[in-house]
Amino acid sequence: MAQLKTVLTGYTAYRGREGQAAFLLHRICGLGVVLFLTIHILDTATVYFIPALYKEAIALYRSPLFGIGEIFLIFCVLYHGANGLRIAFFDLAAPRLWTIPSQRRSFWITLGVALALWLPAALVMIIRILAG
Amino acid sequence: MNTNPSLPGSTGKIETIAWVAMRISGIALVLLLFGHVLIQDVLVGVQRIDIDYVAGRWASPFWRIYDFLLLALAFTHGMNGLRRVLNDYIHPPRSRRLLNGLLLGFWLVVTLIGGIAIIGGVRSVP
Numbered sequence: 071m072a073q074l075k076t077v078l079t080g081y082t083a084y085r086g087r088e089g090q091a092a093f094l095l096h097r098i099c100g101l102g103v104v105l106f107l108t109i110h111i112l113d114t115a116t117v118y119f120i121p122a123l124y125k126e127a128i129a130l131y132r133s134p135l136f137g138i139g140e141i142f143l144i145f146c147v148l149y150h151g152a153n154g155l156r157i158a159f160f161d162l163a164a165p166r167l168w169t170i171p172s173q174r175r176s177f178w179i180t181l182g183v184a185l186a187l188w189l190p191a192a193l194v195m196i197i198r199i200l201a202g
Numbered sequence: 203m204n205t206n207p208s209l210p211g212s213t214g215k216i217e218t219i220a221w222v223a224m225r226i227s228g229i230a231l232v233l234l235l236f237g238h239v240l241i242q243d244v245l246v247g248v249q250r251i252d253i254d255y256v257a258g259r260w261a262s263p264f265w266r267i268y269d270f271l272l273l274a275l276a277f278t279h280g281m282n283g284l285r286r287v288l289n290d291y292i293h294p295p296r297s298r299r300l301l302n303g304l305l306l307g308f309w310l311v312v313t314l315i316g317g318i319a320i321i322g323g324v325r326s327v328p
Contacts, residue, residue, distance in 0.1 A: 077291055097287060104280030111273060111312055115319035117256050121326065124253045131248045140243060147239055151232040158225040187236075191244045198247050 088177040089170065096153045099146035106143055137199040141192050148191075149184040156180050220282055227279045234272050257324035266320055273316045281309040 084090060113127035130136060156176050160167050167176075242251065259265045285305050292298060 073291065100280070100283050101287065104277075104284055107276055107280055108312060111277060111316040114256070115315045117253055117324045118319035118322040119315070121253060121324065124256075128248065128252060137248075140248070144239055144243055147235055151228075151236060154225075154228040155232055158229055162225055191240075194244050195247070198249065 088174040092153055092156075092173070092177045092180070096150060096157075099150040102143065102146045103150060134199055137195065141195050144191055144195070145184065145188045148187050149181070152180045152184045152187075153177075224279060224282060227275045230271075231275055231279060234268065235276060238268075238272055253324060260320070260323050266323075270317065270320050273320065274313065277309065277313055277316070281305055 081090075081094060086093075113124070116123040116127060131140070156179075160176075242248075246255075260269070285302065288301055288305075289298060292301060
């Protein structure tokens with residue numbers, strides 16, 4: 071517990087700017103996606119194991135609350151994917167680019183790409199929620 | 203410099219393989235998962251998804267293989283990511299071994315459940 075406190079205060083006190091933001095966002099989004107993924111594998115598996123239950127699971131996803139959660143989930147997928155590509159590119163193709171200036175620049179590009187993909191998707195989904 | 207972090211007390215070789223595998227599977231997942239999200243969440247939407255929709259989709263071997271790849275790559279990538287995150291905060295070797303064992307078991311059980319469902323396909327509602 072004391073260690074968790076050290077971690078959390080470290081995350082808020084450390085001024086790592088873009089690099090730290092990229093790391094924290096990647097981690098939070100990744101954990102969010104894997105949490106939903108686990109639930110999603112199990113709910114989809116009901117089509118084979120307990121077919122009558124699939125309707126109940128989908129009914130839950132059709133609620134507005136889950137609809138809003140789904141929009142954030144899509145952001146997490148897009149950001150984690152875009153930032154993951156950035157990491158893979160630097161690590162596998164250009165490790166000499168792991169410098170603070172290029173990290174900072176590339177983080178903004180990554181965030182821009184994620185937002186550019188997310189905003190139209192979010193718009194479609196919000197309209198669908200409002201239409202009911 | 204790269205971000206390869208061989209964990210102290212673990213076999214470096216396995217961690218290096220895992221490190222490369224995270225990047226390769228990550229690149230593949232961008233294609234597979236962005237496609238999945240675009241089709242299911244944005245274009246189709248959960249309001250139009252039901253068990254008949256899943257049955258129709260899985261009637262095509264292409265989508266079955268697609269979903270199987272997605273399941274295998276995404277859940278393995280996710281569980282290894284979760285392991286890496288937890289290893290950042292949990293340091294005693296015994297706790298790590300216990301955690302790794304639990305995660306491996308969880309990964310196996312959930313992957314089997316998902317895999318059996320994709321191979322078995324949709325069964326009609328009684």
